[in-house]
Amino acid sequence: MNVERLRILRELADRGTVGGAAAALSLTPSAVSQQLKLLAREAGVTLLEPDGRRLRLTDAGAALVLRADEVLGALDRATAEMASYSGSPRGRIRVALFPSGAALLLPGVLDRLRGSDTQIDASDEDLPASAVPTLLADYDVVLTHRDDRAPATAAPRIEVFALMREPIDLVLPPDHPLAQQDSVDLRQLADERWISVRGGFPVDDVLLSVAAVTGVQPRVVQRINDFRVTEELVARGHGVALMPRYAVVHPDLVRLPLSGVRAGRIYELATRPGAHELPAVAAVTDAFRAEAEALELP
DSSP: OHHHHHHHHHHHHSSSHHHHHHHHHHHHHHHHHHHHHHHHHHSOOOEEEEEEEEEEEOHHHHHHHHHHHHHHHHHHHHHHHHHTTTTTTTTTEEEEEHHHHHHHHHHHHHHHHHSEEEEEEEEOOOOGGGGHHOOOOOOOOEEEHHHHHHHOOOOOOEEEEEEEEEEEEEOOTTTTTTHHHHSEEEEGTTTOOOEOOTTTSHHHHHHHHHHHHHOOOOOEEEEEEEHHHHHHHHHTSSSSEEEEEGOOOTTTTTEEESSSSEEEEEEEEEEETTGGSSSSHHHHHHHHHHHHHTTTTO
């Protein structure tokens, strides 16, 4: 089978539409469609079927996408292996990171790679863990996060490993009645006004536990994904919030651990299957591991 046609099929699987695959590959939609028809002829089976106004993969098409990942991954590894004979791991690695994780880890990761032939093109992508398969269409490595009671992010076409755990605490203004306590029981929070994040993110998952324990649906007055904005709102008395422990930087806020519920988020690194065998990708993931370990977080 033609390798470039396998690449087109993989792009279709990643992007979901012929138009999306065409844009990613700088081709016309008609050229993509023609190449996919030729690939189906080479394979001897139907790879795509109509789904309304779009196309979807048949079972055979989905199986071939997995093999396309293997073939294209092997070619990438072969290219990297040949390059390694000329010196240290080289490459420009595209990395997607959620913003607060980037603030905590990215500076140190870049420090660790300084002077090497491996470079990072970093982009902040404030999306839930469910978006990882889509992000891997454009990035080599994705730093994501999930509630520590949620299952590990997993899918047939991605590899994930846990990097670190960060507790999630209650954040209060200093004059709040609970601010002098050492910790807070969830039942004490039933009547609070909450500033939360959009649904699907770890902080909101913990807030759902408040409802489960207290039997009272939390009264969310604002949903803000930027923690700097959240801090300012809490400091001005517009509500209380749950925030990852190491994202809290406002000097006037009181941070208290929760009792009665396990509250935290797990940092995960995701790649395509086998990508860690590429020296430059391995250099980046190793730098993330080393930085997480060096933080010595309690």
